[in-house]
Amino acid sequence: SAVISQKPSRDICQRGTSLTIQCQVDSQVTMMFWYRQQPGQSLTLIATANQGSEATYESGFVIDKFPISRPNLTFSTLTVSNMSPEDSSIYLCSVRKGTGQETQYFGPGTRLLVL
Amino acid sequence: AQSVTQPDIHITVSEGASLELRCNYSYGATPYLFWYVQSPGQGLQLLLKYFSGDTLVQGIKGFEAEFKRSQSSFNLRKPSVHWSDAAEYFCAVGAGDYKLSFGAGTTVTVRA
Numbered sequence: 639s640a641v642i643s644q645k646p647s648r649d650i651c652q653r654g655t656s657l658t659i660q661c662q663v664d665s666q667v668t669m670m671f672w673y674r675q676q677p678g679q680s681l682t683l684i685a686t687a688n689q690g691s692e693a694t695y696e697s698g699f700v701i702d703k704f705p706i707s708r709p710n711l712t713f714s715t716l717t718v719s720n721m722s723p724e725d726s727s728i729y730l731c732s733v734r735k736g737t738g739q740e741t742q743y744f745g746p747g748t749r750l751l752v753l
Numbered sequence: 754a755q756s757v758t759q760p761d762i763h764i765t766v767s768e769g770a771s772l773e774l775r776c777n778y779s780y781g782a783t784p785y786l787f788w789y790v791q792s793p794g795q796g797l798q799l800l801l802k803y804f805s806g807d808t809l810v811q812g813i814k815g816f817e818a819e820f821k822r823s824q825s826s827f828n829l830r831k832p833s834v835h836w837s838d839a840a841e842y843f844c845a846v847g848a849g850d851y852k853l854s855f856g857a858g859t860t861v862t863v864r865a
Binding site for chain 2: 742747
């Protein structure tokens with residue numbers, strides 16, 4: 639498995655501002671993912687972050703709104719830019735681990751409220 | 754692309770009773786299947802997974818799930834529910850690109 643931490647755990651932000659969420663994992667991993675969970679909803683994949691390359695974004699998500707960094711194999715950041723109340727969600731990072739039975743393990747999430 | 758349906762939005766069960774959560778998937782090949790649990794205010798915890806082999810898989814916290822290819826299902830079961838099992842449960846399907854598609858989730862309420 640993997641031990642994943644996220645900072646901050648929660649935040650309340652004003653519209654128009656930006657927030658950077660950090661994700662730290664206890665071992666080196668190739669693939670990291672960022673998900674959004676809107677209130678009462680399931681998880682939606684925002685992007686895949688691989689070290690040494692640009693993040694790959696899913697349909698409906700763009701780099702200008704959700705820039706991602708992946709400076710090394712244990713760390714990634716997601717920035718939510720120019721926030722609006724619609725960005726109020728839980729943001730979760732996950733990592734893929736395992737050989738032959740690759741499994742995603744999730745961090746505790748960052749709960750964001752935009753006023 | 755793969756997709757997942759969890760037909761039950763909310764299930765209420767008495768403590769000590771059995772629990773079954775339904776999951777149906779759509780995918781052209783053999784999928785990778787997962788069940789995760791999210792307790793209030795928490796992240797997702799992996800309960801169990803299926804990749805191949807024995808179609809009945811055991812997980813943590815006394816949960817098990819059975820893969821039925823003919824029914825495109827991966828239902829989660831627990832013989833006797835504890836109050837601490839109250840949570841939201843997500844079924845997910847993965848494909849060769851390692852991306853996961855999640856179902857809408859089933860909220861489980863446990864009554865005393």
